[in-house]
Amino acid sequence: MKIASFDIDAQKGFTPLCPDELPVPEGHLIAGALNHLASFAELRLGSKDAHSPQAAWVVQTQAEMLQPLELANADLTWVSHCVPGTPGFELLDTLPAPLAYDYFVWKGVEPDLHPYGACYHDLADTRSTGVIEYLRQQQVDTVLVGGLALDYCVKTTALQLRRAGFRVGVYLPACRAIADHTAAQACEQMRSEGVELYDSAAQLAAAVPQKEA
Ligand code: VGL
Numbered sequence: 001m002k003i004a005s006f007d008i009d010a011q012k013g014f015t016p017l018c019p020d021e022l023p024v025p026e027g028h029l030i031a032g033a034l035n036h037l038a039s040f041a042e043l044r045l046g047s048k049d050a051h052s053p054q055a056a057w058v059v060q061t062q063a064e065m066l067q068p069l070e071l072a073n074a075d076l077t078w079v080s081h082c083v084p085g086t087p088g089f090e091l092l093d094t095l096p097a098p099l100a101y102d103y104f105v106w107k108g109v110e111p112d113l114h115p116y117g118a119c120y121h122d123l124a125d126t127r128s129t130g131v132i133e134y135l136r137q138q139q140v141d142t143v144l145v146g147g148l149a150l151d152y153c154v155k156t157t158a159l160q161l162r163r164a165g166f167r168v169g170v171y172l173p174a175c176r177a178i179a180d181h182t183a184a185q186a187c188e189q190m191r192s193e194g195v196e197l198y199d200s201a202a203q204l205a206a207a208v209p210q211k212e213a
Helices: 031-038 131-137 150-163 180-192 201-207
Strands: 003-008 043-049 068-071 074-076 103-107 142-148 167-176 196-198
Touching (some): 003 150, 031 167, 043 150, 103 131, 150 167, 150 180, 167 201, 196 201
Parallel strands (some): 003 043, 003 142, 043 103, 142 167, 167 196
Antiparallel strands (some): 068 074
C-alpha cells in the first residue's frame, strides 16, 4: 500500500487570521493535524487557491456571497480571497513551503475560474491539474486528505480522487467547515461514495499502517 497525503487550501485566507476573506471557524488550528497526517504518507501533496482580486465572481461584501452566476466555471459569488502577495494567500504557519511538497497545485488563477476540487481546473472535471496522473505514476493507492474548507474544496477533492479510483480517507481533525449543515451534507455524500472519514487520531491509526520511521 502506497499512501499520499493531500493538504487542501490550508491558507490563512480561510481562517480568522483574515476576517475579511473567508474565515472558517478554527481554520487556523489545523496545521498540526495536517503534519500528523503527513507522517503516515510517503508523498505529500498540497494545493492553494491563487485568485485575481478582479476575478469575475468577486463581490464586495459577505452579504452578497453565494449568489448563483451564469459563468461556466464559477458557480457562485465570493468575496476576494487568497490573492497572491497578500497574507491570505500564505499557507498556515508550520506547514512546508509549497516547493517542499512532492506535488503542488495552484488553482483558480484565471479570473473566470473558481474550481473547488484540486484535481481539475474546470467545474465539469475535464481539465486535469495533473494530480491524478501524478498519483497514478507514483503508484499511490490511498490518499489521506485534510484542509479547508471541509464542505467545499476538501469534499470536492476527496470525491474527485475517489471517482478516479483511489482509496480516500478524510481526517476530520485536520479539517474545518464553513457551516455545520453543509459539513453534515458533505460527510454524508463522501461516505455514500465510499470515502472513509476518520474522527480521531486513533481512528486514523487503526485504518492506515504507520510508516516505518
Ligand atoms: C473554498 C469557498 C470558496 C474552499 C474556496 O477552499 O473550500 N470555499 N472558495
